[in-house]
Amino acid sequence: MIRAVIVMNTQGKPRLVKFYDFQPPEKQQELIRSVYGVLSERADNVSNFVEADAIFGPGTQLVYKHFATLYFVFVFDSAENELAMLDLIQVFVETLDRCFKNVCELDIVFNFNKMHMLLDEIIFGGQVLETSSEQVLKAVEEISKLEKSSSAISLVPKSVSARFGR
């Protein structure tokens, strides 16, 4: 299964963190720092895989991709195929790109919820659920639409009443 998805920038600041086997927040930060320590050492023209036994326990591997100012890191165990994981990063980034129209780090910083929504449609409980970015976008749009319509109904009267109440 996929153990974790981490997006961080090239300074080591986490931008999206999702662990599929529970880790307390402090431990998460520690792991992210270790991952950054490994990744920042690596040159550009080398392979995308790192053995992560020392960080995430035996049998784990880490695949990462470097886009502009961001590292996309997937941590997984022996039940996943390395190259498939690399493809999955591609799927994830493509989806983000389509969703935010030329995604950049700021989009990821300011769209915490949406990032999780997108990710949860691709990876669900550590398992790959959907690999077509089109399907992912469709699902996310549907959820957003539903939330907007219901929040519009619930919010408007409230804010109106609040305004008139004063």
Place this chain on the structure above:
Amino acid sequence: MAGGSSSSSSSSSTGPSLVDSLFQRSLDDLIKSLRSQPVGAEPALLSRALAEIRREIRSPDPDTKAVALQKLTYLSSIHGLDASWAAFHALELLPSPSPLHKRLAYLAASLSFHPSTTDVLPLATHQLRKDLSPSSPPNFSSLALHLLSLSASPDLARHLAPDILPLLSPRASSTTTNTKNNNNNSSPLRPKAAVATLHALSLCPDVVPLLVKPLVDCLSSPDPRVVSAAVGAFAELVSATDPSPYLPLAPEFYRLLTDSRNNWVLIKLLKIFARLAPLEPRLAARLVDPLCDLIRRSSAQSLVLECVRTLFSGFPDHDRALRLAVDKVKEFLTNDDDPNLRYLGLRALTILGPRNSWGVVESRDSVIQSLADPDPNIRHEALRLIMGMVFDTNVVEISVMLVNYAMKSDPVFANEMLDAVLTTCGRNVYELIVDFDWYVSLLGEMARNPHCAKGEEIERQLVDIGLRVRDARPELVRVARDLLIDPALLGNPFLWRILSAAAWVSGEYVEFSTNWLELVEALLQPRTSLLPPLVRAVYIQAVFKVLAFCFSSYIDQLEASQVSSLGHSTTVGGSTIECNAASANCLSDDITGTESADGFATADKPASLLSLLEKKDPFFTRESLKRILYLIETAVGPLSENDDVEVQERARNVLGLIHMLQEIPAWKTEEEGFKKDKDNGVGKIMNLMQAMFSEEIGPVSVNAQKRVPVPEGLVLEENLSDLAMILTEGDIAPSMSISFTLRSHQHMETKDEAAPSVQSTYLLAEHRKRHGLYYLPAEKDETELNDFPRAYDPLLPVSHSDATEDLVKLTEQSLIPRKVKHTKPRPIVLKMDEGDGVLPSALTTVKESKDDMLSGAIHEVLLGNEGKPSSSQKGSSNKSSGRRMKGVSDNSESVPQSKENLDLGDRENRSSSSRRSQHRSHGKGRHRSSQNNEEKEEKSHRNSTRSGHHHERHEHRQRGETPLNAVPQAPAIQDLLL
């Protein structure tokens, strides 16, 4: 962002929360303020934000609460703040009718809830059940499933398993009416339910009877997403636990393997088969062709890689397929554009193992060239691969190649290589090493590596080999000399440990040295002041030993010349100095070897000690001794005031000996007088000194201490607190008192020098007599060793070639395991007991019993329920199979045999080679099945006794009858296999 726009407040809220709600900062505001802040101010800002959240989250207004929760979730996830205190607030928001609030609450819960830290988790049970129910919107159910698959506890899984079930079964699509996109007749929730099922199964084996069959049904769903999720779930189960219970599903997986065109599904299927194939050879035979097909036609490298790995791990006997796979790996390895393929290719080769090492041998060139790859991962894998191929026949070539290559490599990898060589060669008390002279010189070579940081291990091995391998000592001393005389090495802190070992070896085995003056000069050179005190102390102690040896040898020499002048040219044993005779005797043997090796002396075989000593005359004239004495005195003298107690003490020992020698009047007179005096003066002292050092030090077993019986009356568990009190009363720290004593008694030291040594030799001898069991059998070894010819001289002049091609050439033959052809016998390596040198990590790991519960339960379900129509009667089947699970497992051995039925699921018999026992054990599945089932079995029994051709037909017919029935049946798997 929707959450950011909420600045509303409810009129019902009280004072502070009204203000909070009106002026609440959204998540975006928070992020902006964090970003605009200078670096150092972040902690203050975070704690302020946290205080704000603590206030806001208690607000009765759901909007305020939701935004506060969202901010907290963000801070927890990105900045690592603790959010567990807010678990209850997340729970409060879960029932919210607003999809947004609900999602925020579920997001917070899924990121921060865990059974180990969230004690309010059981409170979520009701809300989860409500959201999972078919009447709630599918995205609510999706959120609930998500939380279940991330944060469920075993209890939660047990309670909610019945609620997952409807979502997992195909009927969910017809019952959920409020989804508009449900046009493909399958619920979008079903794949998610499959994943949640996987987590429920692994958390709580009790739910297996309820959930496994619907999960199996998912495999035959027309919706590819459902199939993919179900296959993924099974791949996870198979890889995490004992794979044998899943063998009955093999036909279904096989069908998917041949039908599916989805690479993701195919990869997962291969993962499953990689685990199943070793359990059932016939399965492997059946799989070979599809796998080879996939390798040939697939354009997806990930799939090809998976095929290759599956073949490597599960199909060691199918040479044709392996050949194809190895060729594919060779393509990977020679792919210059993609380091990923090179890396994964090397990793795949490591699976191949020693059994099919030809695959590695064929890719030898690529593998060795990978040592020079810019990617450290690839270099690392190549090294691991090479080290996996080391045998005693090629260890020399490979080690030399790596050590040479480490000279040119970057520091990190150089040390990785040195470490690999040291570990491999030192493994199991040097079991791979035949020629220790070569290995010792290799160790010296390693120390010359400018990046070498393995001083500790090299030190250990140098000393260890000195202790264990008698034949290697001359070469060891030679290597140590080369290290010691090089002043450049003293400046490198990483080499200090090695130099320490070299000094110790030179002192301990000084009799193998060829030039004592040079040795003393090396040990006392000015740059030794760079060494840390402990190493310096070793140096000085080595000087002490050299000094003692030189003098006693000088005396022997005089003795011998006297003897020769008297005409007794050969009888050395009759000499009065018995103690020295023994050591000199063995000395004579060894010195001949050393000298001829070094080209130092040209004489072939000095027949006696006498002629030998005469030959060595230049080193043992009175003048040379005087020079040595002078040298030591001037160099060690200043050290007697050294700050470090170790250095000071040893320096004083040496000086004391020198003073004592010089005080003897004979020393000042001419040689004749000295000769006369030797029996009572210098000679006596030197005999004592020599006796002190001639006791051989041997390796001690790690377990030796344990075997010493505790003497009667000695209480080891006694409380030592009184002792601490006594110590504090004295008001002086023990270490201090030692140094004081030394200083105060310094004038005594010189005179008492000889006495302690006598006492210590005596005590040692006594101890040895009493506890001889724990000492090395020294005498026995000597006799044994004499039977062996001497080890060869180093045969490999180390070449410093540059290109990797040379490396390739060098190892042209090295990776090929040759027949062991010992050109010479291996010298004896002392081993203490079985535990010596064996790493504790070599112990085999025992499988966890928790997994057994799960696989056991699945075994029951997959084999036991095959007669049941479907999962519709879930409640009853749940109970009955649950009961069965407990009741039947005992009588599995006693049921009647039904040979033809293939039960591959029996865990107990899985590892045994006999297939018959597995066949027999299937009886338990049969035995408790319905009458109907037994008839079926009868049929299959009869069928399977006929020809294979018939089986093909049988299989088709069965498929035809039940095209959608995914329930695995024993006859089906048998047909698949035959």
